[in-house]
Amino acid sequence: MKSFKLVALEVVEDGNSVEIPLEDGLIINKENESASWLLEAYTDLSLYDYFQKIHEQSREVIVQAVITKRENDPAYFQTKIASLKKFQNHISVLFEGRLRRNRSDYSELLLDSLLEKGLGGQALLEEFRDKMKRKPKLKMKHD
Numbered sequence: 157m158k159s160f161k162l163v164a165l166e167v168v169e170d171g172n173s174v175e176i177p178l179e180d181g182l183i184i185n186k187e188n189e190s191a192s193w194l195l196e197a198y199t200d201l202s203l204y205d206y207f208q209k210i211h212e213q214s215r216e217v218i219v220q221a222v223i224t225k226r227e228n229d230p231a232y233f234q235t236k237i238a239s240l241k242k243f244q245n246h247i248s249v250l251f252e253g254r255l256r257r258n259r260s261d262y263s264e265l266l267l268d269s270l271l272e273k274g275l276g277g278q279a280l281l282e283e284f285r286d287k288m289k290r291k292p293k294l295k296m297k298h299d
Contacts, residue, residue, distance in 0.1 A: 157184055157185065157186055157187055158184070158185045158187065159182060159183070159184045159185075160182070160183045160184075160185075160223045160224050161181065161182065161183075161223065161224050162178065162181025162182055162183045162195060162196070162197065162221055162222075162223060163178070163181065163222050163223065163224065163225065163226050163228075164178065164221070164222035164226060164230070165178060165181060165195070165197050165219060165220070165221050165222075166219065166220040166230075167210075167217050167218070167219055167220075168217070168218040168219070168220055168232075169217055169218070173220065174206070176197050176199050176203065176249075177199055177200055178197055178198065178199055179198045179199060179200070179246055180198040181195070181196060181197050181198060182194075182195075182196045183195045183196075183221060183223055190254070191254055191255065192252060192253065192254055193233055193252070193253060193254065193255060194238070194250060194251070194252055195219060195221060195233065195235065195250070195251040195252075195253070196248060196249070196250050196251075197248070197249045197251070198246055198247075198248050199246060199247060199249065200245075200246060200247070201242065201243075201244075201245050201246055201247055203247060203249075204240070204242055204247050207237060207240050207247065207249050208240060210237055211237040211240050214236060215236070216234060216235065216236055216253075217235055217236075217237075217251075218232055218233065218234055218235070218256065219232070219233050219235050219251060219253070220232055221233060231255060232255070232256040233251070233253040233254065233255055233256060234253050234254055234256050235251035235252060235253030235254075236251070236252060236253065237249060237250065237251055238250045238251065238252040263288065266284065266287055266288065267284060270283055270284055270287075
């Protein structure tokens with residue numbers, strides 16, 4: 157197993173994303189035969205009802221995780237909530253899932269989103285370069 161610092165997390169559902177403010181976070185590559193990962197988000201108590209609803213429905217959600225350093229490209233995981241624990245002012249949400257390799261390349265997602273906006277030629281190139289430097293969050297399409 158390998159563990160890493162989780163520095164940013166978003167839940168992506170129905171074309172929308174919910175940014176999860178992290179007090180702390182950990183991600184573990186279990187390096188097992190099913191290629192599963194564990195992601196733990198220690199976050200604000202106000203999100204308990206949101207996660208409780210997802211957990212009760214045993215719904216799969218895509219999470220966008222930035223690992224180790226903020227400037228790293230996000231990785232996308234297909235997950236389910238394995239556990240949800242409430243503390244005095246925070247909650248711990250434990251996701252279990254698998255890395256989504258299809259459509260997870262940031263530059264490809266960015267280019268696709270800029271083309272959808274109708275950009276082309278020099279404007280496309282300039283916008284692409286700018287956004288590759290700033291790495292804004294992207295909405296992920298469901299394949």
